Amino acid sequence: MTTKLESAQTAELLADFEKKINAEIKIEPSDWMPDAYRQHLIRQISQHAHSEVIGMQPEANWITRAPSLRSKKILLAKIQDEGGHGLYLYSAAETLGVSREQYIAWLHQGKAKYASVFNYPTLNWADIGAIGWLVDGAAIVNQVSLQRTSYGPYSRAMVRICKEESFHQRQGYEIMWRMMQGTNDQQRMAQDAIDRWWWPALMMFGPHDSDSPRTSHAMLWKIKRESNDVLREKFINKTVPQSELIGLKVPDPNLKKISDETYTHGDINWEEFRQVINGNGPCNQERLEHHIRAHREGAWVREAALQSDFRNQ
Template identity: 80%
Template sequence: MKTSLISQEELLLEFEKKINAEQKIEPLDWMPDEYRNHLIRQMSQHAHSEVIGMQPEGNWITRAPSLRSKKILLAKIQDEGGHGLYLYSAAETLGVSRDQFIQWLHEGKAKYASVFNYPTLTWADMGAIGWLVDGAAITNQVSLQRTSYGPYSRAMVRICKEESFHQRQGYEIMWKMMEGTKDQQEMAQDALNRWWWPALMMFGPHDSDSPRTSNAMKWKIKRETNDNLRQKFINKTIPQAELIGLKIPDSNLVKLSDENYQTSDINWDEFWKVVNGNGPCNEQRLAHHIKYHNEGAWVRESASLSNPK
Protein backbone atom coordinates (compact mmCIF):
# COMPACT_ATOMS: atom_id res chain seq x y z
CA MET A 1 0.00 0.00 0.00
CA LYS A 2 1.15 3.52 -0.73
CA THR A 3 -0.04 4.83 2.65
CA SER A 4 2.97 3.68 4.58
CA LEU A 5 5.31 5.64 2.34
CA ILE A 6 3.49 8.96 2.70
CA SER A 7 4.21 11.09 5.73
CA GLN A 8 1.52 12.48 8.02
CA GLU A 9 2.35 16.00 6.83
CA GLU A 10 1.76 15.07 3.21
CA LEU A 11 -1.51 13.35 4.08
CA LEU A 12 -2.66 16.43 5.98
CA LEU A 13 -1.76 18.66 3.04
CA GLU A 14 -3.72 16.44 0.66
CA PHE A 15 -6.66 16.42 3.07
CA GLU A 16 -6.70 20.20 3.43
CA LYS A 17 -6.35 20.64 -0.32
CA LYS A 18 -9.52 18.58 -0.77
CA ILE A 19 -11.35 20.58 1.90
CA ASN A 20 -10.33 23.87 0.30
CA ALA A 21 -11.52 22.64 -3.09
CA GLU A 22 -14.96 21.93 -1.53
CA GLN A 23 -14.53 18.18 -2.07
CA LYS A 24 -16.26 15.91 0.40
CA ILE A 25 -14.27 13.64 2.69
CA GLU A 26 -15.52 10.04 2.48
CA PRO A 27 -15.32 7.29 5.14
CA LEU A 28 -12.26 5.49 3.74
CA ASP A 29 -10.27 8.68 3.06
CA TRP A 30 -7.41 9.62 5.35
CA MET A 31 -8.43 12.25 7.89
CA PRO A 32 -6.71 13.78 10.93
CA ASP A 33 -7.70 12.23 14.26
CA GLU A 34 -8.92 15.60 15.44
CA TYR A 35 -11.30 15.85 12.47
CA ARG A 36 -12.61 12.32 13.06
CA ASN A 37 -13.08 12.94 16.79
CA HIS A 38 -14.86 16.23 16.23
CA LEU A 39 -17.27 14.49 13.84
CA ILE A 40 -17.82 11.56 16.21
CA ARG A 41 -18.72 14.00 18.97
CA GLN A 42 -20.87 16.33 16.85
CA MET A 43 -22.71 13.69 14.80
CA SER A 44 -23.50 11.45 17.78
CA GLN A 45 -24.72 14.44 19.77
CA HIS A 46 -26.91 15.32 16.79
CA ALA A 47 -28.26 11.75 16.56
CA HIS A 48 -28.93 11.54 20.30
CA SER A 49 -30.79 14.87 20.12
CA GLU A 50 -33.17 13.53 17.49
CA VAL A 51 -33.95 10.48 19.59
CA ILE A 52 -34.18 12.19 23.02
CA GLY A 53 -36.28 14.88 21.30
CA MET A 54 -39.02 12.29 20.81
CA GLN A 55 -39.74 12.32 24.56
CA PRO A 56 -41.09 15.84 25.19
CA GLU A 57 -43.45 15.45 22.20
CA GLY A 58 -44.37 11.87 23.03
CA ASN A 59 -45.75 13.33 26.25
CA TRP A 60 -48.71 14.75 24.28
CA ILE A 61 -49.66 11.93 21.89
CA THR A 62 -52.48 10.60 24.07
CA ARG A 63 -53.79 14.10 24.77
CA ALA A 64 -53.70 15.63 21.29
CA PRO A 65 -56.86 17.71 20.86
CA SER A 66 -58.06 16.05 17.62
CA LEU A 67 -57.46 12.96 15.51
CA ARG A 68 -55.85 15.18 12.88
CA SER A 69 -53.35 16.64 15.33
CA LYS A 70 -52.65 13.23 16.82
CA LYS A 71 -51.82 11.72 13.42
CA ILE A 72 -49.56 14.65 12.60
CA LEU A 73 -47.76 14.44 15.93
CA LEU A 74 -47.20 10.70 15.50
CA ALA A 75 -45.78 11.24 12.01
CA LYS A 76 -43.51 14.00 13.27
CA ILE A 77 -42.15 11.91 16.13
CA GLN A 78 -41.58 8.99 13.76
CA ASP A 79 -39.56 11.36 11.56
CA GLU A 80 -37.40 12.35 14.53
CA GLY A 81 -36.65 8.69 15.19
CA GLY A 82 -35.82 8.29 11.50
CA HIS A 83 -33.49 11.30 11.60
CA GLY A 84 -31.72 9.72 14.55
CA LEU A 85 -31.21 6.57 12.45
CA TYR A 86 -29.85 8.50 9.44
CA LEU A 87 -27.36 10.20 11.72
CA TYR A 88 -26.31 7.11 13.66
CA SER A 89 -25.61 5.24 10.43
CA ALA A 90 -23.67 8.22 9.05
CA ALA A 91 -21.70 8.45 12.31
CA GLU A 92 -20.97 4.71 12.27
CA THR A 93 -18.95 5.22 9.06
CA LEU A 94 -16.32 6.83 11.32
CA GLY A 95 -15.62 3.43 12.86
CA VAL A 96 -17.65 3.60 16.07
CA SER A 97 -20.43 1.06 16.67
CA ARG A 98 -23.99 1.99 17.49
CA ASP A 99 -23.74 0.17 20.81
CA GLN A 100 -20.76 2.34 21.68
CA PHE A 101 -22.62 5.56 20.83
CA ILE A 102 -25.52 4.52 23.04
CA GLN A 103 -23.22 3.49 25.86
CA TRP A 104 -21.53 6.92 25.79
CA LEU A 105 -24.95 8.55 25.96
CA HIS A 106 -25.94 6.44 28.94
CA GLU A 107 -22.65 7.14 30.72
CA GLY A 108 -23.13 10.87 30.23
CA LYS A 109 -20.03 11.08 28.02
CA ALA A 110 -22.06 12.12 24.98
CA LYS A 111 -24.52 14.98 25.11
CA TYR A 112 -27.75 15.81 23.32
CA ALA A 113 -29.42 19.18 22.70
CA SER A 114 -30.15 20.80 26.06
CA VAL A 115 -33.43 22.18 24.81
CA PHE A 116 -35.02 18.77 25.35
CA ASN A 117 -34.39 19.06 29.07
CA TYR A 118 -37.30 21.46 29.37
CA PRO A 119 -40.78 20.07 30.12
CA THR A 120 -43.79 20.24 27.78
CA LEU A 121 -46.55 21.63 29.99
CA THR A 122 -49.39 22.38 27.55
CA TRP A 123 -50.55 21.52 24.04
CA ALA A 124 -49.20 24.90 22.87
CA ASP A 125 -45.73 23.55 23.61
CA MET A 126 -46.19 21.21 20.62
CA GLY A 127 -46.66 24.35 18.55
CA ALA A 128 -43.69 26.13 20.09
CA ILE A 129 -41.39 23.13 19.68
CA GLY A 130 -42.24 22.59 16.02
CA TRP A 131 -42.03 26.27 15.18
CA LEU A 132 -39.04 27.32 17.32
CA VAL A 133 -37.02 24.22 18.19
CA ASP A 134 -37.37 22.64 14.75
CA GLY A 135 -37.00 26.11 13.23
CA ALA A 136 -33.67 26.61 15.01
CA ALA A 137 -32.59 23.09 14.09
CA ILE A 138 -33.40 23.75 10.41
CA THR A 139 -31.33 26.94 10.41
CA ASN A 140 -28.38 24.94 11.68
CA GLN A 141 -29.01 21.95 9.43
CA VAL A 142 -29.41 23.94 6.23
CA SER A 143 -25.92 25.22 6.84
CA LEU A 144 -24.65 21.71 7.65
CA GLN A 145 -25.79 20.41 4.27
CA ARG A 146 -22.50 21.86 3.06
CA THR A 147 -20.40 20.18 5.75
CA SER A 148 -17.19 18.60 4.45
CA TYR A 149 -17.91 15.02 5.60
CA GLY A 150 -19.86 13.26 2.84
CA PRO A 151 -22.13 10.95 4.89
CA TYR A 152 -23.03 13.80 7.28
CA SER A 153 -23.79 16.15 4.42
CA ARG A 154 -26.04 13.60 2.70
CA ALA A 155 -27.91 12.87 5.94
CA MET A 156 -28.49 16.62 6.38
CA VAL A 157 -29.92 16.99 2.88
CA ARG A 158 -32.39 14.21 3.62
CA ILE A 159 -33.31 15.63 7.02
CA CYS A 160 -33.82 19.18 5.77
CA LYS A 161 -36.33 17.95 3.21
CA GLU A 162 -38.43 16.51 6.03
CA GLU A 163 -38.00 19.23 8.66
CA SER A 164 -39.95 21.95 6.92
CA PHE A 165 -43.17 19.98 7.55
CA HIS A 166 -42.23 19.99 11.24
CA GLN A 167 -41.83 23.70 11.44
CA ARG A 168 -45.01 24.43 9.51
CA GLN A 169 -47.14 22.10 11.63
CA GLY A 170 -45.84 23.85 14.77
CA TYR A 171 -46.50 27.32 13.44
CA GLU A 172 -50.00 26.24 12.37
CA ILE A 173 -50.75 25.15 15.95
CA MET A 174 -49.62 28.54 17.28
CA TRP A 175 -51.59 30.44 14.62
CA LYS A 176 -54.79 28.48 15.24
CA MET A 177 -54.50 29.16 18.97
CA MET A 178 -53.93 32.87 18.34
CA GLU A 179 -57.13 32.86 16.27
CA GLY A 180 -58.97 31.17 19.13
CA THR A 181 -60.25 32.13 22.59
CA LYS A 182 -58.44 34.38 25.04
CA ASP A 183 -57.35 31.34 27.04
CA GLN A 184 -55.88 29.76 23.93
CA GLN A 185 -54.05 32.96 23.05
CA GLU A 186 -52.59 33.14 26.54
CA MET A 187 -51.55 29.52 26.34
CA ALA A 188 -49.72 30.15 23.05
CA GLN A 189 -48.01 33.25 24.44
CA ASP A 190 -46.98 31.33 27.56
CA ALA A 191 -45.42 28.62 25.40
CA LEU A 192 -43.46 31.23 23.43
CA ASN A 193 -42.31 32.84 26.69
CA ARG A 194 -40.93 29.54 27.93
CA TRP A 195 -39.38 28.27 24.63
CA TRP A 196 -37.94 31.46 23.12
CA TRP A 197 -34.73 31.57 25.17
CA PRO A 198 -34.05 27.81 25.13
CA ALA A 199 -34.47 27.95 21.32
CA LEU A 200 -31.87 30.75 21.06
CA MET A 201 -29.54 28.73 23.32
CA MET A 202 -29.68 25.83 20.84
CA PHE A 203 -27.03 27.58 18.72
CA GLY A 204 -24.51 27.19 21.53
CA PRO A 205 -22.18 29.65 23.24
CA HIS A 206 -20.93 32.88 21.68
CA ASP A 207 -18.23 32.29 19.08
CA SER A 208 -15.71 33.85 21.47
CA ASP A 209 -16.57 31.19 24.09
CA SER A 210 -16.72 28.26 21.70
CA PRO A 211 -13.29 26.63 21.89
CA ARG A 212 -13.83 24.09 19.12
CA THR A 213 -15.21 26.47 16.52
CA SER A 214 -11.94 27.38 14.80
CA ASN A 215 -10.81 23.94 13.61
CA ALA A 216 -14.39 22.99 12.81
CA MET A 217 -14.65 26.06 10.59
CA LYS A 218 -11.21 25.58 9.04
CA TRP A 219 -12.03 21.99 8.10
CA LYS A 220 -15.55 23.00 7.06
CA ILE A 221 -17.34 20.67 9.46
CA LYS A 222 -19.27 23.77 10.51
CA ARG A 223 -19.93 26.30 7.77
CA GLU A 224 -21.26 29.19 9.84
CA THR A 225 -20.57 30.32 13.38
CA ASN A 226 -23.01 29.95 16.28
CA ASP A 227 -23.70 33.67 16.50
CA ASN A 228 -24.34 34.05 12.76
CA LEU A 229 -26.80 31.18 12.70
CA ARG A 230 -28.56 32.45 15.83
CA GLN A 231 -28.96 35.89 14.26
CA LYS A 232 -30.43 34.38 11.09
CA PHE A 233 -32.97 32.50 13.18
CA ILE A 234 -33.88 35.59 15.22
CA ASN A 235 -34.37 37.70 12.11
CA LYS A 236 -36.71 35.29 10.39
CA THR A 237 -38.66 34.25 13.49
CA ILE A 238 -39.61 37.62 14.98
CA PRO A 239 -41.75 38.69 11.99
CA GLN A 240 -43.47 35.27 12.13
CA ALA A 241 -44.37 35.91 15.78
CA GLU A 242 -45.66 39.40 15.06
CA LEU A 243 -47.75 38.22 12.12
CA ILE A 244 -49.95 36.09 14.37
CA GLY A 245 -49.97 38.50 17.31
CA LEU A 246 -47.37 36.90 19.59
CA LYS A 247 -45.01 39.04 21.61
CA ILE A 248 -41.29 38.13 21.89
CA PRO A 249 -40.49 37.92 25.63
CA ASP A 250 -37.62 40.40 25.53
CA SER A 251 -38.19 43.96 26.77
CA ASN A 252 -34.86 45.11 25.26
CA LEU A 253 -35.62 43.89 21.76
CA VAL A 254 -34.53 46.48 19.17
CA LYS A 255 -35.36 46.52 15.48
CA LEU A 256 -32.14 47.71 13.87
CA SER A 257 -33.43 47.71 10.31
CA ASP A 258 -35.72 45.66 8.13
CA GLU A 259 -35.41 42.02 9.23
CA ASN A 260 -32.49 42.72 11.54
CA TYR A 261 -33.10 42.59 15.27
CA GLN A 262 -31.00 42.90 18.38
CA THR A 263 -32.03 40.82 21.39
CA SER A 264 -30.88 40.89 25.02
CA ASP A 265 -28.00 38.60 25.83
CA ILE A 266 -28.85 35.02 26.73
CA ASN A 267 -28.80 33.96 30.38
CA TRP A 268 -25.57 31.96 30.10
CA ASP A 269 -25.74 30.75 33.70
CA GLU A 270 -28.93 28.94 32.86
CA PHE A 271 -27.40 27.64 29.62
CA TRP A 272 -24.40 26.07 31.40
CA LYS A 273 -26.56 24.78 34.22
CA VAL A 274 -28.70 22.78 31.77
CA VAL A 275 -25.71 21.68 29.66
CA ASN A 276 -24.04 20.37 32.79
CA GLY A 277 -26.98 18.19 33.70
CA ASN A 278 -29.01 20.36 36.04
CA GLY A 279 -31.94 21.34 33.84
CA PRO A 280 -35.54 20.53 34.78
CA CYS A 281 -35.69 17.15 32.97
CA ASN A 282 -32.09 15.95 32.43
CA GLU A 283 -32.39 12.98 34.76
CA GLN A 284 -35.82 12.00 33.53
CA ARG A 285 -34.83 12.03 29.82
CA LEU A 286 -31.77 9.85 30.30
CA ALA A 287 -33.43 7.48 32.76
CA HIS A 288 -36.26 6.94 30.26
CA HIS A 289 -33.83 6.13 27.45
CA ILE A 290 -31.82 3.73 29.61
CA LYS A 291 -34.94 1.97 30.89
CA TYR A 292 -36.38 1.24 27.44
CA HIS A 293 -33.02 0.37 25.96
CA ASN A 294 -32.49 -2.22 28.71
CA GLU A 295 -36.02 -3.53 28.47
CA GLY A 296 -35.44 -4.19 24.75
CA ALA A 297 -32.26 -6.19 25.38
CA TRP A 298 -34.04 -9.55 25.24
CA VAL A 299 -35.42 -8.71 21.77
CA ARG A 300 -31.97 -7.94 20.39
CA GLU A 301 -30.58 -11.04 22.07
CA SER A 302 -33.18 -13.45 20.75
CA ALA A 303 -33.00 -11.92 17.26
CA SER A 304 -29.24 -12.45 17.15
CA LEU A 305 -29.60 -16.01 18.46
CA SER A 306 -32.10 -16.94 15.77
CA ASN A 307 -29.94 -15.32 13.06
CA PRO A 308 -26.32 -16.19 13.85
CA LYS A 309 -23.82 -14.37 11.66
Protein backbone atom coordinates in the same frame (compact mmCIF):
# COMPACT_ATOMS: atom_id res chain seq x y z
CA MET B 1 7.57 5.98 18.08
CA THR B 2 7.03 8.06 14.99
CA THR B 3 9.90 7.87 12.56
CA LYS B 4 10.96 10.75 10.32
CA LEU B 5 9.54 8.88 7.34
CA GLU B 6 6.17 8.45 9.04
CA SER B 7 5.84 12.10 9.96
CA ALA B 8 6.80 13.10 6.43
CA GLN B 9 4.05 10.80 5.16
CA THR B 10 1.57 12.28 7.61
CA ALA B 11 2.45 15.81 6.54
CA GLU B 12 1.83 14.82 2.94
CA LEU B 13 -1.52 13.21 3.81
CA LEU B 14 -2.53 16.28 5.78
CA ALA B 15 -1.62 18.59 2.90
CA ASP B 16 -3.67 16.41 0.58
CA PHE B 17 -6.61 16.45 3.00
CA GLU B 18 -6.53 20.23 3.36
CA LYS B 19 -6.29 20.65 -0.40
CA LYS B 20 -9.55 18.70 -0.73
CA ILE B 21 -11.20 20.75 2.01
CA ASN B 22 -10.17 24.00 0.33
CA ALA B 23 -11.48 22.75 -3.02
CA GLU B 24 -14.88 21.89 -1.44
CA ILE B 25 -14.35 18.18 -2.11
CA LYS B 26 -16.20 16.07 0.48
CA ILE B 27 -14.24 13.67 2.67
CA GLU B 28 -15.49 10.07 2.47
CA PRO B 29 -15.16 7.36 5.16
CA SER B 30 -12.28 5.52 3.47
CA ASP B 31 -10.25 8.73 2.92
CA TRP B 32 -7.39 9.62 5.24
CA MET B 33 -8.37 12.28 7.78
CA PRO B 34 -6.57 13.89 10.75
CA ASP B 35 -7.46 12.34 14.08
CA ALA B 36 -8.75 15.68 15.42
CA TYR B 37 -11.16 15.90 12.45
CA ARG B 38 -12.43 12.37 13.13
CA GLN B 39 -12.82 13.05 16.86
CA HIS B 40 -14.70 16.29 16.24
CA LEU B 41 -17.12 14.49 13.90
CA ILE B 42 -17.57 11.58 16.31
CA ARG B 43 -18.62 14.04 19.00
CA GLN B 44 -20.73 16.32 16.83
CA ILE B 45 -22.64 13.73 14.78
CA SER B 46 -23.37 11.48 17.77
CA GLN B 47 -24.56 14.47 19.80
CA HIS B 48 -26.80 15.37 16.90
CA ALA B 49 -28.15 11.78 16.70
CA HIS B 50 -28.79 11.61 20.46
CA SER B 51 -30.67 14.94 20.25
CA GLU B 52 -33.05 13.59 17.61
CA VAL B 53 -33.85 10.52 19.71
CA ILE B 54 -34.08 12.23 23.13
CA GLY B 55 -36.19 14.93 21.44
CA MET B 56 -38.92 12.35 20.91
CA GLN B 57 -39.67 12.33 24.65
CA PRO B 58 -41.04 15.83 25.28
CA GLU B 59 -43.33 15.46 22.25
CA ALA B 60 -44.42 11.92 23.11
CA ASN B 61 -45.77 13.41 26.36
CA TRP B 62 -48.73 14.80 24.35
CA ILE B 63 -49.62 11.91 22.03
CA THR B 64 -52.41 10.60 24.25
CA ARG B 65 -53.75 14.11 24.92
CA ALA B 66 -53.59 15.61 21.43
CA PRO B 67 -56.80 17.64 20.98
CA SER B 68 -57.99 15.90 17.79
CA LEU B 69 -57.39 12.79 15.73
CA ARG B 70 -55.83 15.01 13.06
CA SER B 71 -53.31 16.48 15.50
CA LYS B 72 -52.57 13.07 17.02
CA LYS B 73 -51.73 11.56 13.63
CA ILE B 74 -49.52 14.52 12.76
CA LEU B 75 -47.70 14.33 16.09
CA LEU B 76 -47.10 10.60 15.67
CA ALA B 77 -45.74 11.17 12.15
CA LYS B 78 -43.44 13.91 13.40
CA ILE B 79 -42.06 11.82 16.25
CA GLN B 80 -41.54 8.91 13.84
CA ASP B 81 -39.50 11.29 11.63
CA GLU B 82 -37.32 12.28 14.58
CA GLY B 83 -36.55 8.61 15.23
CA GLY B 84 -35.69 8.24 11.54
CA HIS B 85 -33.39 11.26 11.69
CA GLY B 86 -31.60 9.70 14.64
CA LEU B 87 -31.04 6.57 12.55
CA TYR B 88 -29.62 8.52 9.56
CA LEU B 89 -27.21 10.27 11.91
CA TYR B 90 -26.12 7.19 13.88
CA SER B 91 -25.37 5.49 10.54
CA ALA B 92 -23.29 8.49 9.42
CA ALA B 93 -21.48 8.47 12.78
CA GLU B 94 -20.76 4.75 12.48
CA THR B 95 -18.77 5.35 9.26
CA LEU B 96 -16.14 6.96 11.54
CA GLY B 97 -15.28 3.59 13.06
CA VAL B 98 -17.31 3.72 16.29
CA SER B 99 -20.16 1.23 16.79
CA ARG B 100 -23.74 2.21 17.56
CA GLU B 101 -23.52 0.19 20.80
CA GLN B 102 -20.57 2.37 21.85
CA TYR B 103 -22.39 5.61 21.05
CA ILE B 104 -25.40 4.52 23.11
CA ALA B 105 -23.12 3.44 25.97
CA TRP B 106 -21.44 6.89 25.98
CA LEU B 107 -24.86 8.52 26.15
CA HIS B 108 -25.91 6.33 29.07
CA GLN B 109 -22.62 6.97 30.90
CA GLY B 110 -23.14 10.71 30.56
CA LYS B 111 -20.03 11.03 28.34
CA ALA B 112 -22.05 12.14 25.31
CA LYS B 113 -24.38 15.11 25.33
CA TYR B 114 -27.57 16.01 23.50
CA ALA B 115 -29.25 19.35 22.83
CA SER B 116 -30.02 20.95 26.19
CA VAL B 117 -33.38 22.23 24.90
CA PHE B 118 -34.92 18.77 25.34
CA ASN B 119 -34.41 18.98 29.08
CA TYR B 120 -37.37 21.36 29.38
CA PRO B 121 -40.87 20.01 30.07
CA THR B 122 -43.90 20.24 27.73
CA LEU B 123 -46.56 21.70 30.02
CA ASN B 124 -49.44 22.51 27.69
CA TRP B 125 -50.55 21.70 24.13
CA ALA B 126 -49.10 24.96 22.80
CA ASP B 127 -45.66 23.62 23.76
CA ILE B 128 -46.02 21.14 20.89
CA GLY B 129 -46.60 24.12 18.61
CA ALA B 130 -43.64 25.98 20.07
CA ILE B 131 -41.32 22.98 19.68
CA GLY B 132 -42.20 22.49 16.02
CA TRP B 133 -42.02 26.16 15.18
CA LEU B 134 -39.10 27.34 17.36
CA VAL B 135 -37.01 24.27 18.23
CA ASP B 136 -37.32 22.64 14.80
CA GLY B 137 -37.06 26.09 13.24
CA ALA B 138 -33.72 26.64 14.99
CA ALA B 139 -32.59 23.13 14.07
CA ILE B 140 -33.43 23.81 10.41
CA VAL B 141 -31.27 26.95 10.31
CA ASN B 142 -28.39 24.92 11.70
CA GLN B 143 -29.01 21.93 9.46
CA VAL B 144 -29.40 23.91 6.24
CA SER B 145 -25.93 25.25 6.92
CA LEU B 146 -24.61 21.75 7.71
CA GLN B 147 -25.73 20.42 4.31
CA ARG B 148 -22.44 21.94 3.14
CA THR B 149 -20.34 20.21 5.83
CA SER B 150 -17.12 18.68 4.53
CA TYR B 151 -17.84 15.09 5.63
CA GLY B 152 -19.80 13.26 2.90
CA PRO B 153 -22.04 10.95 4.99
CA TYR B 154 -22.97 13.80 7.39
CA SER B 155 -23.75 16.12 4.51
CA ARG B 156 -25.98 13.54 2.80
CA ALA B 157 -27.85 12.87 6.05
CA MET B 158 -28.44 16.63 6.42
CA VAL B 159 -29.88 16.95 2.92
CA ARG B 160 -32.37 14.19 3.65
CA ILE B 161 -33.29 15.59 7.08
CA CYS B 162 -33.81 19.16 5.84
CA LYS B 163 -36.23 17.92 3.21
CA GLU B 164 -38.30 16.21 5.90
CA GLU B 165 -38.09 18.96 8.52
CA SER B 166 -40.13 21.58 6.73
CA PHE B 167 -43.39 19.86 7.66
CA HIS B 168 -42.32 19.88 11.31
CA GLN B 169 -41.94 23.63 11.45
CA ARG B 170 -45.19 24.25 9.60
CA GLN B 171 -47.25 21.95 11.80
CA GLY B 172 -45.88 23.77 14.86
CA TYR B 173 -46.61 27.20 13.48
CA GLU B 174 -50.11 26.08 12.46
CA ILE B 175 -50.83 25.02 16.05
CA MET B 176 -49.71 28.43 17.35
CA TRP B 177 -51.71 30.29 14.70
CA ARG B 178 -54.87 28.33 15.47
CA MET B 179 -54.52 28.93 19.19
CA MET B 180 -54.03 32.63 18.58
CA GLN B 181 -57.35 32.64 16.73
CA GLY B 182 -59.01 30.86 19.66
CA THR B 183 -60.26 31.81 23.13
CA ASN B 184 -58.42 34.07 25.56
CA ASP B 185 -57.20 30.99 27.40
CA GLN B 186 -55.82 29.46 24.22
CA GLN B 187 -54.04 32.71 23.36
CA ARG B 188 -52.61 32.87 26.86
CA MET B 189 -51.32 29.28 26.53
CA ALA B 190 -49.66 30.08 23.19
CA GLN B 191 -47.96 33.16 24.68
CA ASP B 192 -46.88 31.13 27.71
CA ALA B 193 -45.29 28.54 25.39
CA ILE B 194 -43.22 31.09 23.43
CA ASP B 195 -42.26 32.74 26.75
CA ARG B 196 -40.77 29.47 27.95
CA TRP B 197 -39.27 28.16 24.65
CA TRP B 198 -37.81 31.31 23.08
CA TRP B 199 -34.61 31.49 25.13
CA PRO B 200 -33.87 27.74 25.13
CA ALA B 201 -34.29 27.84 21.32
CA LEU B 202 -31.71 30.65 21.07
CA MET B 203 -29.34 28.64 23.28
CA MET B 204 -29.51 25.75 20.80
CA PHE B 205 -26.93 27.56 18.65
CA GLY B 206 -24.38 27.27 21.46
CA PRO B 207 -22.17 29.84 23.18
CA HIS B 208 -21.22 33.15 21.57
CA ASP B 209 -18.39 32.87 19.04
CA SER B 210 -16.02 34.55 21.49
CA ASP B 211 -16.68 31.73 24.03
CA SER B 212 -16.79 28.80 21.63
CA PRO B 213 -13.46 27.02 21.90
CA ARG B 214 -13.99 24.41 19.22
CA THR B 215 -15.54 26.60 16.54
CA SER B 216 -12.37 27.83 14.83
CA HIS B 217 -11.03 24.32 14.27
CA ALA B 218 -14.38 23.13 12.98
CA MET B 219 -14.70 26.12 10.64
CA LEU B 220 -11.16 25.66 9.28
CA TRP B 221 -11.95 22.09 8.24
CA LYS B 222 -15.47 23.11 7.16
CA ILE B 223 -17.27 20.75 9.53
CA LYS B 224 -19.23 23.86 10.53
CA ARG B 225 -19.84 26.42 7.80
CA GLU B 226 -21.25 29.32 9.81
CA SER B 227 -20.59 30.40 13.37
CA ASN B 228 -23.02 30.06 16.29
CA ASP B 229 -23.81 33.78 16.38
CA VAL B 230 -24.36 34.06 12.63
CA LEU B 231 -26.81 31.16 12.69
CA ARG B 232 -28.59 32.48 15.80
CA GLU B 233 -29.08 35.88 14.14
CA LYS B 234 -30.48 34.23 11.01
CA PHE B 235 -33.01 32.39 13.16
CA ILE B 236 -34.06 35.53 15.03
CA ASN B 237 -34.44 37.54 11.83
CA LYS B 238 -36.70 34.89 10.32
CA THR B 239 -38.74 34.15 13.41
CA VAL B 240 -39.60 37.54 14.91
CA PRO B 241 -41.81 38.58 11.94
CA GLN B 242 -43.54 35.15 12.04
CA SER B 243 -44.29 35.75 15.69
CA GLU B 244 -45.66 39.27 15.13
CA LEU B 245 -47.83 38.10 12.23
CA ILE B 246 -49.94 35.90 14.51
CA GLY B 247 -49.92 38.26 17.48
CA LEU B 248 -47.33 36.60 19.71
CA LYS B 249 -44.84 38.67 21.65
CA VAL B 250 -41.18 37.61 21.70
CA PRO B 251 -40.20 37.63 25.41
CA ASP B 252 -37.16 39.85 25.01
CA PRO B 253 -37.60 43.47 26.20
CA ASN B 254 -34.30 44.38 24.51
CA LEU B 255 -35.20 43.05 21.08
CA LYS B 256 -34.78 45.88 18.57
CA LYS B 257 -35.34 46.13 14.87
CA ILE B 258 -32.23 47.70 13.37
CA SER B 259 -33.08 47.43 9.68
CA ASP B 260 -35.67 45.85 7.41
CA GLU B 261 -35.01 42.26 8.34
CA THR B 262 -32.46 42.50 11.13
CA TYR B 263 -32.84 42.54 14.88
CA THR B 264 -30.57 42.80 17.89
CA HIS B 265 -31.45 40.76 20.95
CA GLY B 266 -31.03 40.96 24.70
CA ASP B 267 -28.50 38.99 26.75
CA ILE B 268 -28.84 35.22 26.89
CA ASN B 269 -28.74 33.64 30.34
CA TRP B 270 -25.61 31.52 29.87
CA GLU B 271 -25.62 30.43 33.48
CA GLU B 272 -28.92 28.65 32.81
CA PHE B 273 -27.40 27.08 29.66
CA ARG B 274 -24.43 25.77 31.65
CA GLN B 275 -26.69 24.41 34.38
CA VAL B 276 -28.92 22.55 31.91
CA ILE B 277 -26.09 21.19 29.77
CA ASN B 278 -24.32 19.93 32.89
CA GLY B 279 -27.29 17.91 34.07
CA ASN B 280 -29.27 20.32 36.21
CA GLY B 281 -32.16 21.19 33.89
CA PRO B 282 -35.77 20.42 34.84
CA CYS B 283 -35.87 17.04 33.03
CA ASN B 284 -32.27 15.85 32.51
CA GLN B 285 -32.56 12.91 34.86
CA GLU B 286 -35.96 11.87 33.54
CA ARG B 287 -34.83 11.98 29.88
CA LEU B 288 -31.74 9.87 30.43
CA GLU B 289 -33.42 7.41 32.77
CA HIS B 290 -36.22 6.91 30.27
CA HIS B 291 -33.73 6.21 27.47
CA ILE B 292 -31.80 3.74 29.63
CA ARG B 293 -35.00 1.99 30.69
CA ALA B 294 -36.38 1.76 27.14
CA HIS B 295 -33.05 0.40 25.95
CA ARG B 296 -32.94 -2.19 28.71
CA GLU B 297 -36.54 -3.21 28.18
CA GLY B 298 -35.86 -3.69 24.47
CA ALA B 299 -32.86 -5.98 25.06
CA TRP B 300 -34.91 -9.15 24.72
CA VAL B 301 -36.04 -8.09 21.24
CA ARG B 302 -32.45 -7.74 20.06
CA GLU B 303 -31.52 -11.07 21.65
CA ALA B 304 -34.47 -12.82 20.06
CA ALA B 305 -33.65 -11.31 16.66
CA LEU B 306 -30.08 -12.58 16.93
CA GLN B 307 -31.27 -16.11 17.69
CA SER B 308 -33.97 -16.16 15.09
CA ASP B 309 -33.75 -18.07 11.83
CA PHE B 310 -34.78 -15.10 9.72
CA ARG B 311 -31.25 -13.73 9.75
CA ASN B 312 -30.02 -16.58 7.60
CA GLN B 313 -32.93 -17.01 5.26
